[in-house]
Amino acid sequence: MSSSAPAKVPAPDQPGAGRTYGTLDRFFRISERGSTLPREVRGGLATFFAMAYIIVLNPIILGSAKDMYGHQLDNGQLVTATALTAALTTLLMGVIGNVPIALAAGLGVNSVVALQLAPRMSWPDAMGMVVLAGFVVMLLVATGLRERVMNAVPYGLRKAISIGIGLFIMLIGLVDAGFVSRIPDAAQTTVPLQLGGDGHLNGWPVLVFVLGVLLTLALIVRKVSGAILISIVAMTVLAVIINAVAEVPSWGLTTPKWPGNPVASPDFGLIGQVSLFGGFGKVGMLTGVLFVFTVLLSCFFDAMGTIMGVSDEAKLTDGEGQMPGINKVLFVDGLAVAAGGASSSSATTAFVESTAGVGEGARTGLANVVTGGLFAVALFLTPVATMVPSQAATPALVAVGFLILAGSVKEIDWADYTIAVPAFVTMLMMPFTYSITNGIGMGFITFVVLRLAAGRGREVPPAMYAVAAVFAFYYLMPALGLT
Numbered sequence: 001m002s003s004s005a006p007a008k009v010p011a012p013d014q015p016g017a018g019r020t021y022g023t024l025d026r027f028f029r030i031s032e033r034g035s036t037l038p039r040e041v042r043g044g045l046a047t048f049f050a051m052a053y054i055i056v057l058n059p060i061i062l063g064s065a066k067d068m069y070g071h072q073l074d075n076g077q078l079v080t081a082t083a084l085t086a087a088l089t090t091l092l093m094g095v096i097g098n099v100p101i102a103l104a105a106g107l108g109v110n111s112v113v114a115l116q117l118a119p120r121m122s123w124p125d126a127m128g129m130v131v132l133a134g135f136v137v138m139l140l141v142a143t144g145l146r147e148r149v150m151n152a153v154p155y156g157l158r159k160a161i162s163i164g165i166g167l168f169i170m171l172i173g174l175v176d177a178g179f180v181s182r183i184p185d186a187a188q189t190t191v192p193l194q195l196g197g198d199g200h201l202n203g204w205p206v207l208v209f210v211l212g213v214l215l216t217l218a219l220i221v222r223k224v225s226g227a228i229l230i231s232i233v234a235m236t237v238l239a240v241i242i243n244a245v246a247e248v249p250s251w252g253l254t255t256p257k258w259p260g261n262p263v264a265s266p267d268f269g270l271i272g273q274v275s276l277f278g279g280f281g282k283v284g285m286l287t288g289v290l291f292v293f294t295v296l297l298s299c300f301f302d303a304m305g306t307i308m309g310v311s312d313e314a315k316l317t318d319g320e321g322q323m324p325g326i327n328k329v330l331f332v333d334g335l336a337v338a339a340g341g342a343s344s345s346s347a348t349t350a351f352v353e354s355t356a357g358v359g360e361g362a363r364t365g366l367a368n369v370v371t372g373g374l375f376a377v378a379l380f381l382t383p384v385a386t387m388v389p390s391q392a393a394t395p396a397l398v399a400v401g402f403l404i405l406a407g408s409v410k411e412i413d414w415a416d417y418t419i420a421v422p423a424f425v426t427m428l429m430m431p432f433t434y435s436i437t438n439g440i441g442m443g444f445i446t447f448v449v450l451r452l453a454a455g456r457g458r459e460v461p462p463a464m465y466a467v468a469a470v471f472a473f474y475y476l477m478p479a480l481g482l483t
Contacts, residue, residue, distance in 0.1 A: 028098060028364040033316075035363040040100075043362020044370025047102050049226035050356035053396050055378055056232060056388045058082045058105040060254070062346060064176065064390075065114035067123045068282065073270065073344065075254070079385045080266040081345035087375035089336035089348050094368025097329040100357050101310050102371045103336045106349035107400060108165035109298045111172055112436050113346045117279070117291055125279035127341040129288065132276060133295040134338025134347070141330045146300075152463035156416075157443055158301045159408040160423035164430035164439045165298065166404030171431045173397025176390045177209040178252065204242045205251050205391045208235050212395035220399060225356050228396045235392035251389045259383035266379040270344035290474055293467075294437045295337075299349050303333050306350040314358045418454050422447035441471035 025031050030040065059078035066072050086104035093101055109130075117126035140146035174180045179201070180193045196202055201210070212235040219227030239256035242248065280288035307330070311323045318324065333350055340348035357367050378385070414420045426443025430436050448468040451460045 024366070028366045030364055030366065033363040035361055037366070039361030040364060040366040041370055043100055043357030043360040043367040045357075045374070046225050046360040047100070047351075047354050047357035047362070047367065048371045048374040049229050050353035051102060051104060051229075051351045052374075052378070053228045053232050053393065054086065054104045054107070054351075055079060055083050055375075055385050056393045057107065057396055058110055058345060059386070060176065060390050060393055061107075061110045061172065062114050065118050067118040067126065068121055071123060073123060074267070075386050076264075076382050077267045077270045078345065079382045080268060080379060081270045081343040083375050083378040083385075084266070084268070084271070085336075085340050085343045085345045085348050087372045087379070089332070089339055089372075090368050090375060091372035092335070093329065093332045093350075094365030094372065096365075097325070097332050098365035099307075099311060099316060099323075099329055100314060100362035100364060100367040101307060101329070101350050101354045102357070102368055103333070103348050103350055104375075105340055105346045106299060106302065107169050107397070108302070108436065109295060109349065110346035111165075111169060112294055112298055116294070116435060116437060120287075121279040121282040122275070123344065124273050124275040125282060127344050127346075128274045128276040129279050129292050130295055130341030130347050131274055131338045132292050132341075133299065134334055134336070134341060136292070136296055137299065137334030137337055138331060141327060141334055146304075146330055152461040153301070154419055154447065156412045156419035156423050157426060157447060158305070159411045160426040160443060161297065161301055161440060162305070162408045163405050163423075164427035164443075165302070165436060166401040166408075167427060168401075168430040168434075168436060168439075169397045170401030171434075173394035173401070176252070176397075177394040178203075178206055178391070179209055204246060204248050205239075205389065208239050208242065208389070209391040209395060211235065211238070212392055213398050216395045216399045217402075220403070225359070228399060231395055231399075232388060232393055235395070236388045239389050239392050240387070251391065254386060254389045256387055256389045256392070259387055262384045263380055264383050266382065272342060273344050274342055286470075286474060286477070290437065290441075290470065293470075294440060295347060297440055298436060299333075299337050299347050303349045304330075306352045306354075307333065309352060310350070310354045310358060313355050314363050316363065418447065418450040418456065421450060441474065444468045445472055 024037070028040075030037065059075050059082060063073050063075045063078055082105050086102070089103040093099065093103055113126050113130060117129055137146065178197060180195060181197050183189055183191060183194050196206060212231050215234060216228055216231040219230055224230065236256060239251070240258055243251070243256045279291070283291065307326070308317070308323065311317055316323055323329070336348040340346050357371070412420065412423050422443045425446045426439045428439075429442045430439030433439070444464060445468045448460055448464060451457055
């Protein structure tokens with residue numbers, strides 16, 4: 001979802017930039033874009049190693065949650081679903097869109113599915129809503145409405161949504177690692193969280209997490225490609241050693257122990273386990289629509305910003321900042337959202353870590369073919385992926401949360417209170433209420449109210465009035481006796 005600033009792409013006139021590769025060159029337009037086959041291969045490798053952590057993190061986030069019936073998704077099946085969907089959608093983006101933009105399960109969206117949708121319905125119901133969100137994205141692209149809808153939400157609020165998601169996933173990382181924990185209700189205290197399990201940091205697992213955070217941030221500061229993956233691997237090795245020589249009562253969801261056989265056949269048990277409309281019967285039509293809308297927004301704006309940002313870094317935009325053929329790219333992105341739901345790996349979206357590949361010289365979809373191929377290979381390494389403890393993987397959530405904040409907070413106009421205050425509400429209500437839906441809803445309502453109070457109601461797009469009204473009615477439903 002995020003990464004440090006990439007290195008500059010080699011100029012087209014450098015040695016080898018104009019070399020041709022026959023059919024491959026013509027199909028991907030390698031020479032035309034000033035790239036070479038080696039650069040595309042290196043770019044694909046760099047992108048994979050920069051984002052491969054999602055194979056570990058996505059199963060941890062989804063696998064730790066329960067649906068309304070108390071069912072949990074199988075960790076091994078989640079690894080298979082995550083790797084398979086990333087492989088297929090990344091390949092599609094490369095072949096159809098011809099851009100070096102890789103896709104995988106989106107951080108933040110998987111939290112919506114795990115913490116908001118699943119507890120109110122079954123897992124197939126929750127994934128069905130993700131599929132519906134993907135269908136809506138494709139419909140918006142097909143009708144030309146996707147860019148118009150994006151323009152209805154002020155730029156500052158779009159950035160605030162990204163920041164709020166970043167803060168939210170950072171809090172999830174701290175909780176899942178045991179660095180902070182909820183104070184039991186029996187304590188009769190107004191303080192909801194505490195350090196560690198008893199107000200102190202105790203035990204080897206927490207130490208692994210702390211060292212992982214420091215290592216990840218240090219590598220990011222040094223601008224090391226694949227910093228997150230390097231940290232996960234290093235901390236996993238450390239956790240395996242600690243678990244072998246010390247008595248560790250519990251690591252939580254996953255115990256770090258080297259599997260007897262690191263290679264295994266993929267388990268496709270979750271593929272196709274979807275109920276498109278079952279969730280509406282559990283939560284009602286209005287709440288169901290809002291859930292789909294929340295998933296849609298979480299994917300919609302993050303993907304749009306990522307696609308434009310990466311394409312600009314790869315010099316694929318014209319003088320007006322527009323990318324030729326963007327509708328193909330946006331359509332594949334919508335298809336990827338639906339595919340993620342169909343595989344039970346949550347919504348799949350564009351990853352800004354693709355800039356790591358661009359920094360290595362990637363400018364075409366051939367780099368995606370390399371990245372997608374590596375995700376396909378990862379399908380057969382499930383035992384290795386499922387041995388990674390959350391304390392080794394969750395430092396990535398802290399780092400990604402920071403990078404999202406650092407990249408977006410300066411883009412908000414803090415001098416305009418009609419934008420600054422709604423942005424503030426949006427980004428803080430997500431972690432404080434443990435709900436992305438609440439952050440978006442309260443931010444939209446605040447924006448409309450403040451613009452009206454400032455006498456600037458005409459500046460509010462009609463779509464924002466409609467969405468704010470829906471959210472206001474949603475919050476009033478309990479008082480109206482409609483829940």
